[in-house]
Amino acid sequence: MGKPIFIVEDERSISDALAYALRSEGFSAQCFETGAAALAAFSKESPDFVILDIGLPDMSGFELCKRLRLTSSVPILFLTARAEEIDRVLGFELGGDDYMTKPFSPRELVARVKAILRRSAQEVSAPAPTSVSRAFVINEETLVVTYRGKPLDLSRYEFRLLSVLVRRPGRVYSREELMDRAWESPEMSLERTVDTHIKTIRAKLRAITPDHDPIVTHRGFGYSLREDA
Numbered sequence: 001m002g003k004p005i006f007i008v009e010d011e012r013s014i015s016d017a018l019a020y021a022l023r024s025e026g027f028s029a030q031c032f033e034t035g036a037a038a039l040a041a042f043s044k045e046s047p048d049f050v051i052l053d054i055g056l057p058d059m060s061g062f063e064l065c066k067r068l069r070l071t072s073s074v075p076i077l078f079l080t081a082r083a084e085e086i087d088r089v090l091g092f093e094l095g096g097d098d099y100m101t102k103p104f105s106p107r108e109l110v111a112r113v114k115a116i117l118r119r120s121a122q123e124v125s126a127p128a129p130t131s132v133s134r135a136f137v138i139n140e141e142t143l144v145v146t147y148r149g150k151p152l153d154l155s156r157y158e159f160r161l162l163s164v165l166v167r168r169p170g171r172v173y174s175r176e177e178l179m180d181r182a183w184e185s186p187e188m189s190l191e192r193t194v195d196t197h198i199k200t201i202r203a204k205l206r207a208i209t210p211d212h213d214p215i216v217t218h219r220g221f222g223y224s225l226r227e228d229a
């Protein structure tokens, strides 16, 4: 039996229905009616997934999410009863992975849980993502990449392309992979478009470090960021 899924929800009818739906799919589920109870159990049980009601009796689900996020990247799905809460759920600062609006079908929720777990399993099996290499810092909110402390003036595709490389220093990407990750409709573009953008990115980096090229070309294949970029 895998690690449990926490259901933090003060409405018993909802948490019972959810726990039933999860267990019938082979998951182990634990229900908590307060944020405090869930927090107390969290470090002991290290659940695989947390389903979190926003309106809890002792603290808001947002508050609980923030506290869990201090130490954990466990997937979190919010349950919300009010449309106005959705905007906050969608705000990235909370680090929630998904949400459902009440009333919802427990079966659909279980399907979402499975999809998110599948996605995070893929991320775990890949090499650990690095949001920042030593030389590069990406600000997702302002869409600015700084290189050795200096902000780069990048086009949208340059930003996306460089972000892919910077997240996994040393990881070699084929041109095709880079297209898939950085372009909205890769089928519309040619692989040599990647080369063109890499060239312009390099020129911008060279303006900062004339003697050092942090991007490595893998001939006939693609590119990577130097591990010691």
Ligand code: CA
Binding pocket: 009, 010, 011, 053, 054, 055, 056
């Ligand atoms: Ca509630």
